Amino acid sequence: MNAITKLFGIRYPIVQAGMVWCSGWKLAAAVSEAGGLGLIGAGSMYPEVLRTHIRKCREATNQPFGVNVPLLYPDIAGLMKVIVDEGVRIVFTSAGNPATWTGVLKEQGLTVVHVVSNSKFAVKAEHAGVDAVVAEGFEAGGHNGREETTTMCLIPIVSAAVNIPVIAAGGIASGKAMLAALALGAGGVQVGSAFAVAAESSAHEAFKQKIVEAAEGDTRLSMKKLVPVRLLQNDFAAAVNDAEARGAGREELVELLGKARAKRGMFEGDIEEGELEIGQVAASLHEIKPAAQIVRDIWSGFLEARRRLCVLSQ
Numbered sequence: 001m002n003a004i005t006k007l008f009g010i011r012y013p014i015v016q017a018g019m020v021w022c023s024g025w026k027l028a029a030a031v032s033e034a035g036g037l038g039l040i041g042a043g044s045m046y047p048e049v050l051r052t053h054i055r056k057c058r059e060a061t062n063q064p065f066g067v068n069v070p071l072l073y074p075d076i077a078g079l080m081k082v083i084v085d086e087g088v089r090i091v092f093t094s095a096g097n098p099a100t101w102t103g104v105l106k107e108q109g110l111t112v113v114h115v116v117s118n119s120k121f122a123v124k125a126e127h128a129g130v131d132a133v134v135a136e137g138f139e140a141g142g143h144n145g146r147e148e149t150t151t152m153c154l155i156p157i158v159s160a161a162v163n164i165p166v167i168a169a170g171g172i173a174s175g176k177a178m179l180a181a182l183a184l185g186a187g188g189v190q191v192g193s194a195f196a197v198a199a200e201s202s203a204h205e206a207f208k209q210k211i212v213e214a215a216e217g218d219t220r221l222s223m224k225k226l227v228p229v230r231l232l233q234n235d236f237a238a239a240v241n242d243a244e245a246r247g248a249g250r251e252e253l254v255e256l257l258g259k260a261r262a263k264r265g266m267f268e269g270d271i272e273e274g275e276l277e278i279g280q281v282a283a284s285l286h287e288i289k290p291a292a293q294i295v296r297d298i299w300s301g302f303l304e305a306r307r308r309l310c311v312l313s314q
């Protein structure tokens with residue numbers, strides 16, 4: 001038991017990240033059943049769709065699970081109402097000001113965690129009253145910090161800046177990486193990319209296939225003038241790279257992105273023209289596995305890596 005397993009009432013301090021178009025009830029329930037914390041990614045759901053996912057998740061597992069809400073979503077109030085109505089106990093917020101919703105959720109007795117990519121926002125989140133922060137490094141898939149601080153540098157900085165538990169995210173897909181994150185000061189890990197390719201992920205099979213074929217250098221942090229996001233390289237990403245090299249401004253990037261680009265890529269499987277979000281760690285993912293096996297592999301890898309280090313120090 002540690003601060004993170006106690007906070008959520010789970011067996012292993014392994015959180016499956018909320019991920020648009022990937023983490024519906026099937027993935028969240030499978031991870032929670034396996035002893036981690038599954039999160040439903042509400043960022044790609046209308047409020048009533050989220051309600052259905054919450055209900056299905058609860059039918060599939062009696063273990064704790066939570067919901068991730070990116071605060072740049074247009075109808076936050078609608079999502080939050082569903083979350084509270086349905087009796088969800090854990091919320092992870094991201095991509096916005098932690099002061100806006102934390103108080104409201106805490107008043108309802110929920111456990112609240114906020115995702116940050118620097119120590120300034122970690123302190124802000126602590127002041128807003130969150131129970132823990134996720135510190136997400138530059139390697140991570142999805143939306144990302146402008147400072148480009150890697151997980152290795154970020155975790156000690158954030159751990160020193162706050163007095164609440166820190167969950168490390170970005171580049172963690174193995175037990176060895178989890179051990180490193182805990183050595184740096186984290187109490188648990190949030191794993192995204194590795195679960196995006198889980199069998200239960202709702203990502204399109206063509207996207208999963210492109211992830212397991214990805215090599216080093218195949219992802220790049222793009223669109224820093226808009227909302228920085230790590231993209232798997234394809235025709236769309238190449239167009240973004242060209243535009244950025246020409247010095248394209250915000251408006252041009254908004255137009256290039258258009259509407260529903262992420263859905264098109266990650267959910268509908270248009271792997272050239274769609275937006276494909278994934279982390280650098282994709283280069284070490286080579287197969288599509290059930291979520292429970294991913295949890296087991298990370299945990300057993302963690303124990304094995306820790307044992308080896310102990311032997312070394314004797």
Ligand SMILES: Cc1cc2nc3c(=O)[nH]c(=O)nc-3n(C[C@H](O)[C@H](O)[C@H](O)COP(=O)(O)O)c2cc1C
Nearest residue numbers: 017019020043094140141142170171191192193279
């Ligand atoms: C496909 C994909 C979609 C994501 N969508 C979200 C999201 O909706 N909300 C959020 O807070 N983070 C999102 N992220 C970031 C993850 O929550 C997580 O912090 C990150 O993936 C961790 O780094 P890793 O990919 O190296 O494991 C997404 C990541 C990926 C790969």
